[in-house]
Amino acid sequence: MKISKKGFIGSIGDDLPSLIPIVFALLIFFSAFSATLSVYNSENASVSTDMGMLAIARSLKGDSLLLNLSQFEKRCDDLRIQKYPYNFMVAVYGAEKDLDTVIADFAETRVNGDISDSFLTGEVEDETRSYFCGYRKLGSKDFGDIGTGDKSREQYSLRYYPVAVQTKVIIGTQEYYVIIPGVLAMIIW
Amino acid sequence: MVKRKMDCRAQAALTDALFFLAIVAAITAMLFFYMTSYGNGMNEQLDAFYTKDFAADSLKVITYVNVLRDGTELQKHIDGAYGGDAPQFDYLLTLMKEDYSDTQEFSPQTISAIALTLNSVLKPFSSVDYSFYLLSESEKKFLFLMLSVHTGVLTPDDPEKKKYSVDDVKRVFYSCKPINQDVLSKHINSYVGQVDQSKGKISFLDPDVTDSLGRPFIIGLDVWISRDLPVIKDLGDQLTQPGKDFNCSVIMSCGDGGECIFS
Numbered sequence: 001m002k003i004s005k006k007g008f009i010g011s012i013g014d015d016l017p018s019l020i021p022i023v024f025a026l027l028i029f030f031s032a033f034s035a036t037l038s039v040y041n042s043e044n045a046s047v048s049t050d051m052g053m054l055a056i057a058r059s060l061k062g063d064s065l066l067l068n069l070s071q072f073e074k075r076c077d078d079l080r081i082q083k084y085p086y087n088f089m090v091a092v093y094g095a096e097k098d099l100d101t102v103i104a105d106f107a108e109t110r111v112n113g114d115i116s117d118s119f120l121t122g123e124v125e126d127e128t129r130s131y132f133c134g135y136r137k138l139g140s141k142d143f144g145d146i147g148t149g150d151k152s153r154e155q156y157s158l159r160y161y162p163v164a165v166q167t168k169v170i171i172g173t174q175e176y177y178v179i180i181p182g183v184l185a186m187i188i189w
Numbered sequence: 190m191v192k193r194k195m196d197c198r199a200q201a202a203l204t205d206a207l208f209f210l211a212i213v214a215a216i217t218a219m220l221f222f223y224m225t226s227y228g229n230g231m232n233e234q235l236d237a238f239y240t241k242d243f244a245a246d247s248l249k250v251i252t253y254v255n256v257l258r259d260g261t262e263l264q265k266h267i268d269g270a271y272g273g274d275a276p277q278f279d280y281l282l283t284l285m286k287e288d289y290s291d292t293q294e295f296s297p298q299t300i301s302a303i304a305l306t307l308n309s310v311l312k313p314f315s316s317v318d319y320s321f322y323l324l325s326e327s328e329k330k331f332l333f334l335m336l337s338v339h340t341g342v343l344t345p346d347d348p349e350k351k352k353y354s355v356d357d358v359k360r361v362f363y364s365c366k367p368i369n370q371d372v373l374s375k376h377i378n379s380y381v382g383q384v385d386q387s388k389g390k391i392s393f394l395d396p397d398v399t400d401s402l403g404r405p406f407i408i409g410l411d412v413w414i415s416r417d418l419p420v421i422k423d424l425g426d427q428l429t430q431p432g433k434d435f436n437c438s439v440i441m442s443c444g445d446g447g448e449c450i451f452s
Contacts, residue, residue, distance in 0.1 A: 018206035025206075025213035032217040036224040043228030050235045054242070064249040095309040096264060096447070159239060162246045162310055164253035171266045171276060178255040178278055180263070181310040 049086050049157060053188050057161055060090055060133060061184050066165045069122030069129060076133035087111070087140055088188040091119040092131035092165060095181040102158065106187050107144035111136040120165060120182055131165070143189055156189040240412075243314075244387035248410045250310050251321070252389075256281045260301030262449075281306055282391075285323075289393040295333055301451065304362040304441045307337055308449060311412075315360075318381070318415045320373055323391070324407040332406060334365040334373075336437065339415045355417075359444055363437035372434050373411065381413040 059079055066072050072092070089106050093099065097118065105116040111134035119130040136142065143156070165182040168175055257263060258277040266276050284299045295303070307321055318339060323332040341355040369375075378384045387410050392403035443449040 015202055018202035021203075021206040021210040025210040028217050029213045032220045032224075036220045036227075039224045040227060043231075047228060047231050047235065050232075054235070054238055058242070061246070064246045065253050093313070095312055097313070099313045160313060161243065162250045162313075164250045169263070169267055172269075172272075172274075174275060176276075176278065178263070179253055181250050181254050181306070183313045 049188055052084060052086060053088070053157060053159060053186060056084075056088060056090070056188075057159065057184065057186050060186075061161055061163050064161070064163050065179070066092065066131070066163055066182075068124075068166060069131060070124045072122070072131055072133070073124065073129075079133065080135050084135060084137070086188055087136045087143070088134070088186060089143060090133040090184060090186045091116075092163065093118070093183045093185060094120050094165075095183060097183070099160065099183065099185070102185050103187075106185075109134070109144070110142050120167065122165075122167065143187060146189060156187055158185070158187045160185050240383075240385040241387070244385040244410055244412050247310055247412070248387040248389060248408070251306055251410070252280075252282050252408070254281060254306055254310070255279065256284065256302040256306055258284065258298070258302075260298035260305070262305055286393050289332070290396065293332075293395070300335075300364050300440060303333075303335060304337075304364075305449070307335065308360070308362070308441070308443060311337070312447065316415055317412050319410060319412045320377065322373070322407075322409050322411075324370065324409065326390075326405045326407060329370050331365075331367050331370065334367055334435075335440070336363045336365060336377075336435075337361070338363070340442075341417075343417070359442045361439055362441045362443075363435070364440045365435045365437040367435050369434060376434065377418075378411065378413075380418055381416050384411050384413045386411050 056079060060072070060075050062075065076090075089109060089111065091105070091109075093102075101118060105118045108114070109116045109132070115130045115132050117130070119132050121128050121130050123129075146155070161184040163182050163184045164179050166177055166179045168177055169180075170176075255278045257266070258279050261271065261276070263276075265271060266274075281299075281302055284302060285295060288295045288299050303321070307319070311317065311319060318337060320334065320336045322334045324330070325332055338361060339358055340361050341358040343353045344356055346352045346354050365372075389408050391406050391408045393406060394403040439452045441449050441451050
């Protein structure tokens with residue numbers, strides 16, 4: 001009995017040193033596991049957003065030719081009846097436009113309200129409107145309202161696509177309908 | 190026997206725990222590796238989709254747009270620089286087809302219209318350089334090659350750290366008549382990194398060809414991120430290589446403000 005007591009502290013005391021590395025190992029495993037899961041989910045969300053962006057842009061620009069505003073608005077309406085897990089805004093600029101202001105233009109634009117006057121305009125039934133298409137999930141904020149801090153604005157993707165747009169130009173007193181180059185800008189958040 | 194078992198029991202449990210820790214550490218390292226690389230391949234694939242779309246869209250737009258038949262700028266007409274004269278519009282491809290049918294080469298007005306069209310289509314994407322070409326399928330030579338590259342003057346800021354700033358940046362358009370078909374792959378595409386290519390097929394009517402389908406050409410646009418390369422600096426020099434191979438002449442140069450001057 002004496003001999004056996006030499007290394008024996010007690011049923012818990014005997015296993016206590018081995019419990020420390022086990023608990024430590026479990027801690028680091030679950031921390032790494034949850035971090036990996038979070039990266040996995042955020043990457044999947046980002047990839048799905050990017051794929052959505054490609055699909056939306058392809059639907060809107062069609063064969064890269066916009067013949068008139070009503071054609072663009074019809075494509076936009078067809079897109080908007082679907083439900084997306086993200087918000088987006090698409091606008092067309094003339095090729096001569098400086099694209100440095102795109103973020104500011106989208107920030108001042110409301111999906112269901114005021115639209116920046118920097119976008120290219122067209123006419124539908126004698127009414128001049130911008131080449132603009134927006135979609136906002138129920139309960140979500142406009143791009144301009146998601147904050148101006150660095151972190152909040154990091155959560156968006158912006159892409160540009162060259163398009164040809166048929167538009168009216170006035171030279172002297174004459175009106176001409178010509179196909180000019182433009183840029184389709186798309187932001188998703 | 191009983192004594193030994195009793196003495197070693199706690200140490201054995203500790204060793205097992207340390208083994209467990211080692212295994213968990215290895216699994217955690219694998220998880221971290223997986224975490225850092227996850228999605229990279231997919232993102233690269235998506236970027237490739239985008240750049241392919243970009244190059245294809247640019248080529249389509251070039252073929253769709255209207256230009257002025259005299260090779261002047263539409264914006265200048267709108268601004269009234271030509272005094273409100275009635276301009277004549279046409280598709281760029283129509284001008285190219287007409288010229289080819291008449292003389293088997295493009296007129297200076299058509300070349301100006303091509304340069305202006307390329308400049309306005311790709312102006313918003315100012316960080317790229319590109320080449321636009323028509324390549325004869327049967328004769329394996331260029332019918333037309335236009336290069337648009339950035340040029341500038343390097344000024345050393347800190348020569349020890351090899352830091353330079355680039356001044357007087359201009360976009361220069363060259364119209365080239367290369368002798369060989371492989372000039373782009375030999376002198377440009379192999380040095381500029383990733384090149385996004387878009388190609389299509391087109392036929393021009395040729396009086397020498399009786400076939401009603403005409404002579405087939407490959408119409409292409411290669412786009413790459415602008416880089417400072419010796420080959421690009423030597424494009425205008427036709428006495429040395431690679432300028433000799435390219436056989437280029439400057440058509441137009443555009444400054445930062447967007448104003449373009451024809452040579």
